[in-house]
Amino acid sequence: SLIGRLMFELPEEMGLIAVAVRQTQGKGRGGNVWLSPVGCALSTLHISIPLHSNLGQRIPFIQHLVSLAVVEAVRSIPGYEGIELRVKWPNDIYYSDLMKIGGVLVNSTLIETTFHILIGFGFNVNNSNPTICINDLIAKFNREEGTELKPLSADCLIARTVTVLERLIEIFQEKGPNGVLPQYYKYWVHRVLCFSGKQVRLRSEEGPVAWIVGIDDYGYLQVHEEGKGVESVHPDGNSFDMLRNLIVPK
Numbered sequence: 001s002l003i004g005r006l007m008f009e010l011p012e013e014m015g016l017i018a019v020a021v022r023q024t025q026g027k028g029r030g031g032n033v034w035l036s037p038v039g040c041a042l043s044t045l046h047i048s049i050p051l052h053s054n055l056g057q058r059i060p061f062i063q064h065l066v067s068l069a070v071v072e073a074v075r076s077i078p079g080y081e082g083i084e085l086r087v088k089w090p091n092d093i094y095y096s097d098l099m100k101i102g103g104v105l106v107n108s109t110l111i112e113t114t115f116h117i118l119i120g121f122g123f124n125v126n127n128s129n130p131t132i133c134i135n136d137l138i139a140k141f142n143r144e145e146g147t148e149l150k151p152l153s154a155d156c157l158i159a160r161t162v163t164v165l166e167r168l169i170e171i172f173q174e175k176g177p178n179g180v181l182p183q184y185y186k187y188w189v190h191r192v193l194c195f196s197g198k199q200v201r202l203r204s205e206e207g208p209v210a211w212i213v214g215i216d217d218y219g220y221l222q223v224h225e226e227g228k229g230v231e232s233v234h235p236d237g238n239s240f241d242m243l244r245n246l247i248v249p250k
Contacts, residue, residue: 017162018044041102041154042122045162047169049115054176055169056115059108060219061177063091064184065168066104066119066161071187072168073160074134079149083137088189089221093123097189099131121161125154177217184215 020042049056067087075081084096093102102123109116124133135151142149171179210223213230220232 040122041125041158043158045119047117049117051113051115054173058218059115062117063104063106064219066121066165067091067093068184069161069165069168070102070121070123072164073157083141086187086189087184094189095132095137125152125157
């Protein structure tokens with residue numbers, strides 16, 4: 001891609017972002033295709049992270065920080081705190097625990113002692129079909145709560161997401177995972193599921209029962225299998241299948 005080539009030509013301290021109005025060849029995890037019409041917020045962001053830093057030693061956390069930044073971009077606006085956007089491990093943005101509203105894809109290249117990170121993120125701001133969009137959630141909130149919150153624009157939310165992400169990265173670099181995890185858990189779909197008594201199964205539909213308990217220091221999901229204690233699971237492929245409640249151990 002153009003931004004992928006440009007990122008090596010810029011000074012290390014300079015960031016780069018590409019914003020698309022419409023996307024026809026977007027990439028998802030595991031080779032999936034992500035199609036995005038007009039009305040979605042679509043961006044690819046380049047950042048540089050030193051290898052010998054808190055985040056450089058825990059690169060998988062970047063996708064979690066971006067997902068959190070998208071949710072915070074909306075829910076940190078005064079009056080919009082109750083809009084039911086949440087993060088789903090490892091890289092999705094959800095409406096409650098009901099349906100996906102956006103996603104994040106991160107590619108990293110290590111050159112000498114610097115990670116060059118390309119972050120693609122997209123979320124549905126203004127398309128009611130085929131699922132739901134952020135402005136639908138705002139309209140729903142207005143009906144239920146008697147408020148008059150205004151619709152949000154894709155441009156505004158992209159700018160807010162980048163600003164929030166910059167702050168989250170600074171906090172992570174200073175304090176490590178514990179600096180951001182409380183806020184991540186606040187908006188975590190899986191935390192909602194755990195509180196409601198949700199169980200998952202390991203490996204197959206007949207596999208052992210486990211409970212989701214959190215995220216480890218490297219961004220992997222932690223589950224507790226009865227009689228075996230806590231272990232981490234990885235996000236390769238579709239290793240957390242929410243529809244079938246399946247996860248694959250690391």
